[in-house]
Amino acid sequence: MLPFRTVLPATIYPFQINHQDKLLSLGSCFTENIGNRLLEAKFDISINPFGILYHPIAIAQHLNRIINDLPFPEDALFQHESYWYSHLHHSSFVEKSKADLLDLILQKDEATKNHLLNSNRIILTFGTAKIYHHLEWDGVVANCHKLPRKAFEARLLKVEEIVELYLPLLEQLCQKREVQLIFTLSPVRHIRDGIIENQRSKAILLLAIHEICDQIKQAHYFPAYELLMDDLRNYRFYEDDLVHPSEAAIAYIWNYFQQSFFDDTTAALLKEIQILQKAAAHRAFHPESIAHQNFLKKQLQKVAQLKERHPHLALEDLKTAFKI
Secondary structure, eight states: OOSSSOOOOOOOOOOOOOOEEEEEESSSSSHHHHHHHHHHHHHEEEOOOOOOOOHHHHHHHHHHHHOOOOOOOGGGGEEEETTTEESOTTTTTTTHHHHHHHHHHHHHHHHHHHHHOOOOEEEEEESEEEEEETTTEEEESSTTTOOOOGGEEEEEOOOHHHHHHHHHHHHHHHHOOOOOOEEOOOOOOOOOTTHHHHHHHHHHHHHHHHHHHHHHEEEEEOOOOIIIIIIOOGGGBOOOOOOOOOOOHHHHHHHHHHHHHOOHHHHHHHHHHHHHHHHHHOSSSSTSSHHHHHHHHHHHHHHHHHHHHHHHOOOOOHHHHTTT
């Protein structure tokens, strides 16, 4: 019988991820798909503290500021239609006043700095090689915030630009402590500018990532892009927009991620957490019944036992869910 699909063999990495690790994920919206799964699984992870960042320069700008403790450039803040935005952040960073926005950014910077300095697993996801240079501000923006197109000059990054930007930055990051870097290429298709242009963009990013991984031993590639494009390779694994991966595709990639990075102990702990989460999602027909009250007591005991064995786990939401 002829095969119906090409299966991507398991990737072996020289390290693993467990619940003792501290993680940081930065990049495109796909990094939130994996990041949120890790968060739900009770890993200690900070997900896109600067908002979604689509291209390599946007990520590097923030990493450079945090690593080198550089002040935030206030000229990156601007007012548009009664609200204040940042050229360096996602549109979720918006306030009515400049002072409030700056305060929000500085708070996030401080929290991210503390998390970054303690993180030993960092996930970086590149989405597009297309960048927009704001002509008046004279800088590359992280988000266009729906400003007029005439305000920008767009172009594709070059492979060597990305590599030359990241090599010294990541070497500096790796010198500070023991850290492993996981690069992914987002399978989200940026086809507004054309299918060929999207493929060009992804090719640039893929070549840059592998060049970085070839030169930095702590940098590794996770094949999320290939899992969707070559392993699954079917439009039924996309949302209706035919651009974003479906829940089934994300679940498939998440399963591959677990097989790649989790050992048997971590997998068993994750299963235990998932059983409790499933129980917490249960809605009783008769919540005041003796049977349901006994069910809640039993689940609370399980949460307490889990916390005693793994005191680093954040289980407050489960305690609240089973509160009698």
